[in-house]
Amino acid sequence: MGKGFYISRPLGFVLCGLGIVAMLTIFSLSVVYTKEKRKNQVTAINETGMVTTAAPHTTPAPSNEPWDKYRLPDTLLPEYYNVTLWPRLVPDEQGMYIFTGTSGVALTCIKETNLIIIHSNKLNYTLTLENHHAKLTGLGGTSAPAILKTWFQTQTQFMVILLNEKLEVGKSYWLYMEFRGELSDDLAGFYRSQYTENGVKKVVATTQMQATAARNAFPCFDEPSMKAVFHLTLQHPPETVALANGMELGTESITIEDKKLLQTRFKPTEKMSTYLLAFVISEFTKIQSSEKTNVLIRIWGRKEAIESGQGDYALNVTFPILKYFENYYNTTYPLSKSDQVALPDFAAGAMENWGLVTYREQSLFYDPKESSNGDKEWVVTVIAHELAHMWFGNLVTMRWWNDLWLNEGFASYVSYLGADYAEPTWNIKDLMVLQQVQRAFAVDALVSSHPLSSREDEVITPDQISQLFDTITYSKGAAVLRMLSEFLTESVFAKGLHNYLHEYAYSNTVYTDLWKKLQEVNADSRIQLPASIKEIMNRWILQMGYPVVTIDTRTGNISQQHFLIHPEAVVEKPSDYNYEWFVPITWMKSGSNMGQHWLLTKTALYEPMKTGTDWLLANLNVMGYYRVNYDPQNWERLLTQLTTDHKVRLSIKAVIPVLNRGQIIDDAFNLARAQIINITLALRTTKYLLKEKEYIPWESAIRNLQYFFLMFDRTEVYGPLQTYLRRNVQPLFDHFQNITSNWTQKPPRYMDQSNQINAISMACRTGVKGCSELTRMWYRQWMKNPDSNPIPPNLKNTVYCNAIAAGGVEEWDFGWQMFKKSTIAAEAEKLLYGLSCTKEPWLLNRYLEFTIDPKQVRKQDAAFAIVYISGNVIGQPLVWDFVRAKWEQITKDYDDGSFFFGRLIQGITKKFSTEFELKQLQRLKEDIAASSFSFGTQAIEQAIEKTKANIKWVSKNKAQVMNWLTEQST
Template structure:
């Protein structure tokens, strides 16, 4: 699934500099589910400093009855399903949108039992048979036992059928059911999406089954290892089109209860998991490619969007990415078609349903007249992510959700390879360091992190499964797989993937199956020298949380590692069997010359020390390893000197790394805060995007902590001097802002130049953005603002303006039909300095007719990033928590993102007390969604309070000295 997960690229790089750090969760993919409590209570030491301990996931209380357990018994194995569904796209007399269905499943008895236990969510489905909820018959001449009784087990979401006699081992049976349910608006299972076209409301019946919502649409064995073939039929109104995983076999008109409907049948699916099922009924239209290599590619969406060409880019890149992946995996795409559908309402970024991939509109549609570079990059990387799943995840599937990291981390990594193939001039693979590696660092340095892989018995309930869709799963998974492919080489890595896919096609695996296949390739290739087996190396990265900081002393030649924690006093829960050192691949350079690779296997090691006092060492070349680096003070000084004398000798990725490592080492009290600040002194000479983005991202913490204090002025002044040359540089190369920079990364950095110039008060910046915005206000039908600059311009112009500018932005948002543009306006509206406008905006988020439900979290988080809006949002959330929990009772990643975004600025003891009281109130209410995020927020707030008390004076003194 492409979540907010792996996600934060469309707006993230701009929003970081504008105070909305929480959009790190937008991509990401990306999407943090936070439903189940899995940490011990915060314990206090000496009444002052808190020590937090992360505990394993809690598991349900044991029960001897199979229907009280959340996992299916291993007695039955499905073979194929016949499913017919009839969604109504108009409300019934009660105002409800319903669907009718009937389904049958053929299954084999593999162990003796008199029970049929199958997933069915009673809250969503009502079975219509009066005597029994199902009928059972034998297949192949087998006689079926009679049904004794049937009931629903609500907590475990099972329908239980008790039989009068036991099923025969090795024999097959047919279970048939009829049912009806509601097309709800909760964005999961079988649900409805709505949009307006030419003034007419249109309804779409669509699906989101991952992870555990197929049971909401029809009774099924809803676990990933329960693979089967699905025969689907959809009934739908005339004038609509039906889509499913398989290709349409034909559509005919039939009459049911005097109503004329269309009946569309689909080719049987491949053997697949229930969470990959998808079916859609809509009035969408399509564009398609010619039939190439026996694969039909179709892009579906709203008629207005498709006819305006918004799906053209997706169509153009899909086929090249598919062909790249076929070559990369050395495995043919296993389906006859690839449908990709843009949905107006969709909780995730995208979903890899086999043959019918679903997307948010902004993840599939691109309009070159309106959309920015980051919008385009988002589209191509999300498409690559979902198509990567067609093999890795769909063809070969994890046995259970505890290995979700391999599924999503792999797709996140490969998405950069596919996007790089489709757009080779972008050099997009370099962005992976900031978008995945550093993003993972931020979460994995907390004690509330968790290992990539857990035991199966630790991930049981739907809430626990949903909780895994987080930054660790997506971004850390991508980072460690990138590291693996680097030290194995990409060709060895890809060959191992081919063997893995070849052996386990249409079946399920555990992560060690991949290690075995990679080891086979390594063993056959004498050129690969590893210090240990692939299994031993990689298990150290996935079975324990966190990552190391590698410290190199160039004076003595010593190397050591320790678990890096952003809060050094924190205590981490570590099971004894996972308490070992990482095996770290260290690529390094000396004085600009590559020194190859060194393996750090133990806690300490040694190498030949520097021979002269002028030699400098740089480790983790191009940031291929998942670790941070610290040096002795003398080597730090030599690196700083190199940056100020000739920074280009140091690779651009490592210039960004030096800044990012230094600031985080300082936050962890490993080096001084002034040393970290000194890594930014050379920036007046820097013109590259990656180091600037790294600096802005890290200095954002200073803005968060100090924008309400006396430090803010000197901080602005210091950064104004650093960004002025960059602002002037782009003014020159764009011919006074009339042209677009020719290089892709320069187009990104132009945004940083304007963003930071306006934020720090560079002369002429605010006037420039306000002028562009006023030109648009004079002619709303012709927006003169360059797509790449819109987010910054909307924000700065609305902040500098008043109600007229805000009302114009709101009207443009309401009229907007392009999701990417709407997202920019949604953010820009949050930048006003008028508190009454922010309060009005908050109230608008309570009305789904004004702000779509899928966008509510983003709007609230954006407002909280405004120094004026943050206390308004905090009051609003506490006052409306009960209503919000009712509106979002299934959680999704709503509460995690909300709490993370709102509390980013918390840095006082009073705010900490408010947050702790909020947690107590939530616990007293019995509501658990978001509790993990609240605990993380408490942990972060305690660290913020401590950091400010220890560093405020030093930062103020250093900044004052710089302006002297």
């Protein structure tokens, strides 16, 4: 999956975005190396193309020198690497965990040059006899020029090697280096993770190379198009096992520096990008597939977790998903094995390293006795996401990071297809609307959004690259590819993918290469399109945002406009397409007739859209990436249908499909926030919920009503809001109490099991009689017998939160003890959330201090815990003061760049809706701008935009909402 947005499943309403970890840290060198570096002179290229001596400098000023640019020159191409690494799993005399290594790379000269520029970051090098940091020799009888000098460009993360003569075009050379680095705990590059087993601390050496951190592990040409073959050798303690992308070729005993070690060599990798390289050294154990499968599948993790069966589910679904994708792509899995490793410390959700996929524990492990349906769903979809990348992303890779959306959006889309194959009774493909489409809608409605794809020269620095791992890349990418697959048909789409993978295997592409292959296949089909696939899709990926389509059923007039959640926002980003889209509109009428139409201009007239007394519903099953508005009369007819009979059937078709019932609610609330329709119309879409039992409409309603809680939970509107929602959720609460025999059984349908969580959560939140007592009863039973948790796994998240909120220090301390003792990552995460729900300010402040102490809360979980606390109406101001006071310390200590800080800002400012809060946010922006930190600016800008919109929304709607809610109670 790439790192980005497969972070652990959000809990409650607090987090909705997936993220990724930024890879950069401040370059830190030893005193000896620093002195050596300062001795080196920097050089410059003269007009002849040769390099001459220039004055030394440490921070590149704006220049045209190749080492001051962030992109590699196109003069050299790596063919293969030989890399040997020895990580120390115990600290040295200075308390540092280090690794040493050697690296050789065979490179071919493409254009004449007397410079070798190779990525290197946070590595110290052993000097050769010639007093250089590298040694160059010729291959195949070629003689190599002598090295004049080597130096390092810290900002651009390059080692620069100046030669006394030019390399010859077409000739190959061998560049050899010896180096030393720190096996730090920053979760990037070659890093360490640790855990405790039977009271003994265990250290794991592992990797996270995406996007720009392979250079932290060894010197390399660290760009996705610089594909090469990697020969890896790992040296490690005798009690450990070593894993890498390739299969182990053999392990032998060796002695180095009087230390007995094992040395494991691996089969050479396929030709691949540096960001997909991975290796793990650990005391992990495994389970593996039977010999009947043609691909060796192994699940690795902590001994206790594997022996307790937490890896069994992952093993059971991996092979079926692999086979599904082999059939879907019509392309054989290109490797002989698939290792999947659960790491105690991992910043992302998972990473698609070719042949060695790494995961957070809760993304790979599932305990049937302790884990919830949500945990199981997360595991299967993440595994499917990562395995989808084995072809799309690994076999064929984007040329540069500006096309990351194609990798991640595609894997996000087809992960639901793979998961649906593995769990066919779940109907999991429907969840894409909630989990991807609606999530993308929320972010893409801001003027601070961005296009899916941009020019290569707009994505240059590591920080710019890391910012692409966001909701737009993952969720909007998935949504528009789902739409493309729908109007092409899945068969045409899949055949085009096969041709694309076949032609570009082991190479790199740009997104238009996919359009070309799909166009060729579509030409042989009967699918009629209004324009080429390139013309249609470029409008969706080269401009940000999406349209709201307005249909007037009285006249048949259709129009589109750029949908912005903040109606007075000014779009300053120009678009070659003037924010118009080619929109595939599908529709149905209450008379059960259906149709489709392409909207190609701002406005159009389409006679079949006239309805008379029928209602019309557009964007069937929400397959298109757009919102829908109607004339007032059609809105009334839709609401009447929902209220009278939302499930009435004509022929064999449901009049309003369940996905569209969720869509009507989501569209209405967002149209109201954008001041396109009245807020009371949006609220009226929830009145029929008294009769609704399906998960998707309820989940859609709850997510949108969460905005009302955020805006009004500190005002007089909160009481009437609780009263109205309590009446609506009471029948749902009673329904699940009945079908579960008073909460003693599990609902039979998967979607019902999800909606049972909503029933209890909303019932407790709105004060339904018996709900709080139920959650406290379960929690108290657990406190009396900590070794036997009676709480149904699906309901733990809700029960922990409500019981701790209703209790005091005793309940909180018990939850904390269980969190610290938990050996199941998914269980620990639920407790991490539940602890944030206490109403005691002093407990929340204590918890905040714990979150930035790695001994109490793992670094990978810190941002989540802080944001969870901010979701508590009592905790939010405490968190805001805490983060503002400690933001420099937090960002430095966690060294996680823009994503960590951005995640905090987005989470803790969701409630902001006053001028005072806006001024505080603007002041923080100024403080950061005046500091040395360059990250987090996009998140702050989005928070400022959202806060301004919140202020206007509350001002305009507070009285109307209050009056409407009051009327409902009379």
